[in-house]
Amino acid sequence: MQVQCFGAAGEVTGSCLLLETGRHRLLLDCGLFQGSREEEERNREEFPFPLDSIDAVILSHAHLDHSGRIPLLIKAGYTGPVYAHAATRDLCRIMLKDSGYLNEKDAQWENRKRQRKGLKPVEPIYTLEEAKASMRAFRTLRYDQRRRILPGVHLRLRDAGHILGSAIVELELEANGTRRRLVYTGDLGHRGAPILRDPARVETADQIIMESTYGDRSHRSWEATWTEMAEVLDSAANSGGNVMVPAFAVGRTQELLYAMQMNYHDWGMDRWQIFLDSPMAIEATRVYSRHVDLYDAEARTGHARHDGLFDLPNLRMTRTANQSMAINRIRSGAIIIAGSGMCTGGRIKHHFKHNLWRSDSHVLIVGFQASGTLGRRLVDGATHVRLWGETIRVGAQIHTIGGLSAHADQAGLLEWYEGIAGRPPVILVHGEDDPRECLAGALRERGAKVRLPQRGETLGL
Template identity: 65%
Template sequence: MDIQFLGAAREVTGSCFLIRVGRKRILVDCGLIQGSPEDEERNRDSFPFAADRIDAVVLTHAHLDHSGRLPLLVQAGFRGPIYTHRASRDLCRIMLKDAGNLNEREAEAVNRKRRRRRLDPVEPLYTVKEAQRAMRRFRGLDYDEIRRIMPGVHVRLRDAGHILGSAIVELWLEEDGLARKLVFSGDLGHHGSPILRDPSPVEEADLVILESTYGDRLHRSWEATWGEMAEIFREARSEAGNILIPAFAVGRSQELLYTFAKHHRDWGLDDWSIFLDSPMAIETTQVYARHKEVYDPEAVKRSQENGGNPFALPNLQMTRTPRQSMGINRVRSGAIILAGSGMCTGGRIKHHLKHNLWRDETHLVFVGYQAHGTLGRRLVDGAREVELWGEPVKVGARIHTVGGLSAHADSEGLRRWYAGFTRGPALALVHGEETPMEVLGDRIAELRGRQGIFRPGNGERIDLAELPERAGTG
């Protein structure tokens, strides 16, 4: 009985963990590696296991760095069930299809150039049809129900509060009289964030696999964060500029729309034209509106008061078509534009950057994590010139990083969640860069000592039989 770390091991993306229980094989997550072109090329590598030997997948949530290689897994021979929350299943139906469509378009663009050079064509990473084929393997679960998924393996999903349907995964394992309980944090949500409930506490485990994305920082208070957003709107309005917000289509866009609706009057948002310029974000917002069963009490109340839709705004335009999107570029002042991708690696935000980034009156607001090697990270780090479609573009816009809006728990939130376990279970830190992981490890060592805190590298294993038994089988 062991666990092998095959992704998000001393890096942030590509979440993938393989558990062996006797002859059974379970994957927790199967995510895309994101970042630089060199990093993303690794997604084409063969899996370090036989896909047809995997008996089941448990998916923590729909973000592509956790779900994005599932079509490749099915393509490689996986025929088992994929267990996840019902809302995550609905989001994956959107996200994996969109990823397949993007793969096809990227391959088509590359192949046009290759044909002129008489080179063999490249295949898309996977297609829309392959993404849809993977969706047939999904099995929806509710929070808090214990499900036997195979002999000797039980699973329960708990609310992680990160995005709609995001889950903490509890796994009870039994083999030849040995019982172990693993708890995967998935991505833990930011305490007090809009719409969703705070992460559920879990008390017992033998091994906790904990994300560490923001393990070295503390988020600003929500009050200060919203105050900063309001000030950006005031400054941009006085300077007759536009506001560009590269926003992830799943989670961040919905949080922003919800907050804009909540503060519509006191932030003076009726003076703006607000554009949600992302077909995927529009479709995702509709999924969010359907799953009110996972809302926090305030969001439930606001939904009831707002005609059943907590995202409705009188001056919101949802631009689905390319023609509608291009029309936004004629707006020289007074536009708030939410568009993907959240790290500026593709999508409609790049077109809006081309038309606005060089303008001094533009405000560019980053509201999420920017991975190394991405355009967003270069802008956050202070680049004064970037390249868009082979053309250099000067950076005249004011760059804002509103870190308090993160959907991830900060160092204190991660430490506090781990502190809810009894008897200090063993800990494996994942989904983080070296410094955040080290800082978080030091903070948690103050609670339970350093023994039993792991920072596994890619491919490393932990023998679960060698862990002290702490939690039992529940």
Template identity: 65%
Template sequence: MEIQFLGAAREVTGSCYLIHAGGRRILVDCGLIQGSAADEVRNREPFPFDPTRIDAVVLSHAHLDHSGRIPLLVKAGFRGPIYTQRATRDLCRIMLKDAGHLNEKDAQWENRKRQRKGSPLVEPLYTLAEAEAAMRYFKVLDYGVTQEILPGIRVRLRDAGHILGSAIVELWLQEDDLARKLVFSGDLGHRGAPVLRNPEAVGEADLVLLESTYGDRQHRSWEDTWAELAEVLGQAERERGNVLVPAFAVGRTQELLYIFGRRYEDWDIGRWTIFLDSPMAIEATAVYARHWQLFDNEATEAYRRTRNPFELPNLHYSHSSTQSMAINRIQSGAMIIAGSGMCNGGRIKHHLKHNIWREHSHVIITGFQARGTLGRALVDGATHIRLWGEVIRVAAKIHTIGGLSAHADQAGLLDWYAHFDERPPVALVHGEPEAMDILARRLRNDYEATVLTPAPDTRLDLRNLPPRAPARPAAVEH
């Protein structure tokens, strides 16, 4: 009985873990590697296992760094069930198809250049049709239901509060007389965030796989975050510029629309012409509204009053590329919410090209920016960026609203771990090395936890897990 760390090990993206138990092979997540071009080319490497011998996949949530290689897995011969929360299934139907479509467009673009050079042509990573084919293997689970998915292997999903349908995965394994329980945090949500409920607590585990995206920092309070966002919008209005909001199509976009509706009068949101320039975000927003039963109490009440808490009187949906291009004729007063959230693709790049050199423009960064992405370069203070071969000066004001993150901060991660009755060993995943190492020190110091930070391809024999330590009160300060 063992677990192999195949992705998001000493890095943030590419979540993928292979469990061997009782002669069965279970994959938890199968995500894309995101970041620089050198990082993303790794997605084309063969899987380090035989996909035809994987018995089942358990998917924590729909973000592509957790789900984005599933079509490749099916393309390579996997034919087993993919278990996930039903809202995640609905979001994956949108996101994987969109990824397949973009893969085809990127390959066409690259091949036009290669043809002119006489270079070999490339194939899409996977196509729209291959993404659609993968969806037939999805099987839905509801939160809180324990189900045997293979002989001796049971799974239960808990609400992770990160995006709609995001799950903490509890996995029980039985091999002969050996029993082990693994808990995968998935991506844990930020307590108090709008729309969704807080992450659920789990009490027992033999091994916890804990994300560490923000293991080295604390978010600003929600009160300070809303004040900061209101101040940025006020400054942009006074300077009569446009506001660009690179936003993840799933999660961040819906939170922003919801909070703009809640603060519509206070922040004078009506002064802006707001464009949601992302067909995928438009579809995802409809999925959110359809699964309103997963909302927190406040958002549930908002839904019952309005039937769609994401609608605004000044919100315009931009479906087509023609509509998107028309936005770029606007010099002032536009708020443009577009993907991708890390600025490494999608329509936001076109809006940056037309606005980032303007001194009165503003860019609001609302989420994590992986190393190697254009968004990370802007956060790190780049004075020039390159788009489609053109070097463009950065004159717009760049605002990083860190408190909007959909990930738990260090205090949130520690508090979630503190709910375990005993102190099970922890394997830190899904984080940059510096953040991971700082969180590891806190877990060791505050909880006397055994903490591992597995390198890629590390195999851990689950028969040899260290015993759980008795629980003791956590340190008061985080």
């Protein structure tokens, strides 16, 4: 039995693990590479394994760095099932369609340039219709439901507490008289996060494949995070400008809206016009509203008290391009939540063009910013950025609210691991080199055997 890493090895996007049991071959996740243009070009590479050899795909959650190449996989010839939690399927129906639509737009934009240069046109990685067609491959499970998906392969999904439907993947594998229990964390959630339950405990395993996104740092406490949010909003209100919040459409947006509702009076939210300027985030919020059974106890109580978690009286959901453009006529008092979460595309870049150069504006960074992204450059203190060929001065105040992360920090990852009997060996993925090395050292101090695979490396279980 062995596993081979074809993404998220020394990086945080492109999750894709090929598991070989001796009888079967399975993919754990099949995500997009995201970040710089060079990174995203990797999505056009052929899959490094024969697709007719793959028996099943198991998807940990809906974020595109884990799910975004599934339509491409099917387009290229994969005909098997994709196993996921039901809420993950519902979110993928939104996110993969949006990805296909953006692929088409990106190809159109690129081909206009190529035509002027006399170059051959490029095809979209996959289209909107191909994304929609890929949903027919999904097969859903509930949390804690044990299912035989292949001879000698039993699957159980446990709540990962990262986003709605996110799962820790437990596989019981049997081949040639050998049995192994493999646990793949996907992305582990941040304990105490709004709305969702904490990550489920795993009792036993023979091998752990664990994420390491924040393996080198500690998050601020939730109490300190909410205090910081209140202070930033007060400062922004006093300066008289607008607040721009690049936020992932799934997870972070819903947590922000919930926090704003639960702290509506304490944070003075009635001072603001609040805009959710993302059609995908609007649809994702509706999916969250349909899965109340996945909320933690506090969120279920809040849902019952307020008849919903996301219905602020001064919230406007702007779907159309004209509605979005109208926001930019507002000079003061607007909170604009828009994608993309790493500022690599979407409507947030248009709002930056109108506000980023203004000294009375504020930017709230509320999620991880991968190396090479516009969001990362802002976090790192860039004084100027390029938007559509134009240089824009960064006059706005940039605030990084690190405690809002949907990922466990180092302490959370270690605490989760220490709950497993016997200190099983660990393969660390989904982390840049420094955080991954740091977490590996902390795990080794606790008696774990740790391996850090490079892209394409094969590791025995």
